[in-house]
Amino acid sequence: MKIVKEAEVRKQEILVAARELFIKKGYEQTSINDILKIVGIAKGTFYYYFTSKREVLEAIILDIVEEGARKAEKILKDKSIPLVNRIMMAIMAQAPEFEGSDKIKEELHKVENAKLERLYLRAMLKRMTPVLQEPVLEGIDRDIFHMEYPTECIESILLLGHMMFDCDAFQWKMEDYPRKIQAFLCNAERMLGTKEGELKEFIQMFGQLE
Amino acid sequence: MKIVKEAEVRKQEILVAARELFIKKGYEQTSINDILKIVGIAKGTFYYYFTSKREVLEAIILDIVEEGARKAEKILKDKSIPLVNRIMMAIMAQAPEFEGSDKIKEELHKVENAKLERLYLRAMLKRMTPVLQEPVLEGIDRDIFHMEYPTECIESILLLGHMMFDCDAFQWKMEDYPRKIQAFLCNAERMLGTKEGELKEFIQMFGQLE
Structure with missing residues (x-):
């Protein structure tokens, strides 16, 4: 049991060091040796956990999805926020925007790395759809939302x-962004089947960016 | 003028031959030499038009987008179909489903080729959004659709x-597909702001697949 725990800790150390290096130096410019030096392990130990630098990046992306989902879950628990706002805030919050994520995001969005982006998208949809299921079903129960296809509504909003x-x-x-965000919220409102204008105040926040 | 036309014809010959080969033999298994043999040109001539086999595939993908857009435009002209059905049929028809496209589609969807898929998506959105603008604005004029953001509504439906x-x-x-298609049509209806059930008959067609 202790060994299992230590392995998990070691793996996390590699991921933390690698993420920091990818952000500071860039993914291409970071070598496996750079990672080894910081964690203080031998090459063999690295290869016990990962087969390549690319696999480390993939694991980091799954961590990013997980962190996003936890942020969303936290917001969804805050009952002081009206339900529909809470849902939209959770969706916005789960997108990777945390400090230092820009470099990893850049990596994710390079056309050459479209494969990573696909990995992120699939993992995010899988992790986030059940997170939003509960508040959406609550909204239907409370007669705030009206829809026949709750799962597909969530999937569509997340995907868009x-x-x-x-x-x-x-x-x-x-x-273009203020208008695009407003249109997105308006379409989300329609798919959720709220009263027209349920998200009005929320939408206006983005109008002020114009 | 004549020379320009001939160059365009030659380029098309290369694209037609390459597409046939990619479908028959697969992209990886097709060499530039295979293409040269069928078109009956020298390597230098090929490189006058394209810098690589990959570039040929990219050009084929843009052709596929164009073919899809033309199919959509044709359907949109058929005034015997109710407007909202016509729009949804056009969206469905423009997706590359033509004979022999499976192999190219497979190529497009391999995770390694996520870059090509991104290329397809961007080209498709750019080409198709204006195609649908006209019928959607017509629908607003005729009081069939009700929305504040027509462009963004089209973009969202195409993307989804x-x-x-x-x-x-x-x-x-x-x-899962019959349900997913029904949910998609239902969400499209809501974003377009039609009378609830405007697409009902159309949606039921997909129910029968269950």
């Missing part, structure tokens, strides 16, 4: 949010 | 349709 705002599928200009 | 049904973002099982 990710493709539009995290992954630049449309290559919009900076100045 | 592609990610869900052409690119397997969710890795759904075969038996």
Whole structure:
């Protein structure tokens, strides 16, 4: 039991060191040796946990998904926020925007790394759909939401949010974003079947960015 | 003028031959020499038009987007179909499903080729959004659709349709599809702001697949 725990700790040490290096030096510029030096392990130990540097990056991406999901779960527990706002805030919060994530995000979004982006998207959809299931079903129970396909509604909102705002599928200009965010929230509202304008205050927050 | 036309014809010959080879033999198994033999040109001539086999595949993908857009435009002209059905049929028809496309689609969807998929998605969104603009604005004029953000509504429907049904973002099982298609049409209806059930008959067609 202790050995299992230590292995998990060691693996985490590698991931933490690698993430820091990828952010500071860039993924391409980081070698496995750089990682070994910081963690203070031999090459053999590294290869016990990972087969390549790429696999480390993939594990980091899954960690990012997990961190995002936890942020979302935390927001969803805050009953002081109206349900529909809470859901939209949770969706926005789970996107990787934390400090230093820019470099990893950049890595994720390089066209050459479209494979990583796909990995992120699939992992995120799988992890986040059940997270949102509960509050959406609560909203249906409380007569705030009205829909026949709750799972598919969540899937659609998550997918649109990710493709539009995290992954630049449309290559919009900076100045387009306030309108695009408003349109996204308006479409989310319609899919959830809220009263028209349920998210109005929330939507206006983004209008002020214009 | 004549020379320009001939260059365009030659380029098309290369694309037609390459597409046939990619479908028959697979992309990896096709060499530039295979293409040269069929078109009957020298290597230098090939490199006048393309820098690599990959570039040929990229050009084929842009052709596929163009073919899809033309199919959609044709359907949209058929005024005998109710407007909202016509729009959804156009969206479905533009997805690459033509004969022999399976091999190219397979190539497009291999995780290693996520870059190509991104290329397809961006080109498709750019080409298809204006195609659908006209019928959607017509629907607003005729009081069939009600929305504040027509462009963003079209973008969202195109994006969802592609990610869900052409690119397997969710890795759904075969038996999930009838429900997923129905949910997609229902969400599209809501974003377009039609009368609830405007697409009912259309949606039921997919129910019968269950």
